[in-house]
Amino acid sequence: MSDTVGYLVTVREAIAVASRKLEVAGCDTPRVDAELLLAHVLASTRSELRADGRRQLSPSELADFERMVERREAREPLAYVLGEWGFRRLVLKTDARALVPRPETEVVVERCLTLLAGRDEPRILDVGTGSGAIALALAQEKSDAHVTGLDASSDALALAKENVERTGIRIELLQRDLFSGLPDGPWDVVVSNPPYVRPDEIDALPPEVGMWEPRLAVVGEGATATVARGALQVLRSQGVLVLEVADGEAARVAGLLRELGYGEVRITRDLAGRDRVVEGVRA
Ligand SMILES: C[S@@+](CC[C@H](N)C(=O)[O-])C[C@H]1O[C@@H](n2cnc3c(N)ncnc32)[C@H](O)[C@@H]1O
Known part of the structure; x- marks a missing residue:
């Protein structure tokens, strides 16, 4: 998410950047995947994330999310990246x-x-x-x-x-x-x-x-x-x-x-x- 660092990244921004990356990587459902990955990191749900789009991610939350997005960019199945299904x-x-x-x-x-x-x-x-x-x-x-x-x-x-x-x-x-x-x-x-x-x-x-x-x-x-x-x-x-x-x-x-x-x-x-x-x- 290097194109968003420099200030604290919000949920909405993190999802937007990750969705673009997953789209470029050829994932079928980039936005859903990004939302599910961030929801997993924040122990939240997709609908909670949408309601809480301005929440700022801590550096460690952002780092965890970026690691997961990278794995998904390599087309590792979402279920493997999440670890449960x-x-x-x-x-x-x-x-x-x-x-x-x-x-x-x-x-x-x-x-x-x-x-x-x-x-x-x-x-x-x-x-x-x-x-x-x-x-x-x-x-x-x-x-x-x-x-x-x-x-x-x-x-x-x-x-x-x-x-x-x-x-x-x-x-x-x-x-x-x-x-x-x-x-x-x-x-x-x-x-x-x-x-x-x-x-x-x-x-x-x-x-x-x-x-x-x-x-x-x-x-x-x-x-x-x-x-x-x-x-x-x-x-x-x-x-x-x-x-x-x-x-x-x-x-x-x-x-x-x-x-x-x-x-x-x-x-x-x-x-x-x-x-x-x-x-x-x-x-
Ligand atoms: C398509 S997967 C199904 C896994 C699980 N039943 C499911 O539906 O998610 C097929 C499974 O058959 C196993 N398998 C493949 N060849 C086999 C063999 N010769 N003898 C026994 N199991 C085999 C694989 O290791 C794999 O776990």
């Missing part, structure tokens, strides 16, 4: 060890909860749990469920464990490669947001994803089909598979589930109206 009713710790939980994944949780209505003490397996977002949200919102999250990444599992401690929600965590088979059930629900970006697509991704999120979380060939096949071995009869899929892939994945013998195959749209969730019931 909302998912359903939770605020989870987020950093470069795992994928940032996405709004479309909240729809995956919603479908699981709908399908679990009336099932007592269901056993749920979250394949590729990452930060633990799906597993923790399901354990919170279906409080009699027994939830297990597995991941191949020890970094992701370490973050998921920190989120277990942070939220006080009990889930089991397992380190396992999904390609070596899913743990024995029987499970009432197998849910997964597997890596589904093809290696040749990585260069077209925004820097926040391609440069910062773990490659193992983003790029994966064959993971969706492997989870779909593996789930048939470990789901109980009438157990449900719920998958998040890439934009444009829902019809193909629904076809695969039918071919594998799943019934009641259904596609659900995300909040942006895109077909992103596919489910099927094991006979």
Whole structure:
């Protein structure tokens, strides 16, 4: 913010300068990002900041804000810079060890909860749990469920464990490669947001994803089909598979589930109206 030093910087000025920098850096929502970063530094909210635009920042507040803006200018995901991110009713710790939980994944949780209505003490397996977002949200919102999250990444599992401690929600965590088979059930629900970006697509991704999120979380060939096949071995009869899929892939994945013998195959749209969730019931 060197173009504003020389006198004490107000909230409004700091946001204006940071917004310009983030816009130049190519961020999609520069002003919102700047407001959220400053709100974080001041332990405030965006609306409080707007009402308090003439407040002057202390030198240490300004320095903290500038450090965060610099990280965001380098296109580090906002959730990593903030260190936490909302998912359903939770605020989870987020950093470069795992994928940032996405709004479309909240729809995956919603479908699981709908399908679990009336099932007592269901056993749920979250394949590729990452930060633990799906597993923790399901354990919170279906409080009699027994939830297990597995991941191949020890970094992701370490973050998921920190989120277990942070939220006080009990889930089991397992380190396992999904390609070596899913743990024995029987499970009432197998849910997964597997890596589904093809290696040749990585260069077209925004820097926040391609440069910062773990490659193992983003790029994966064959993971969706492997989870779909593996789930048939470990789901109980009438157990449900719920998958998040890439934009444009829902019809193909629904076809695969039918071919594998799943019934009641259904596609659900995300909040942006895109077909992103596919489910099927094991006979
Ligand atoms: C798209 S991320 C989903 C993370 C989290 N479930 C979410 O929705 O935010 C995919 C996750 O699958 C994990 N993963 C990738 N390949 C795997 C494998 N072969 N076996 C187990 N987990 C794997 C990654 O480490 C990552 O945490």
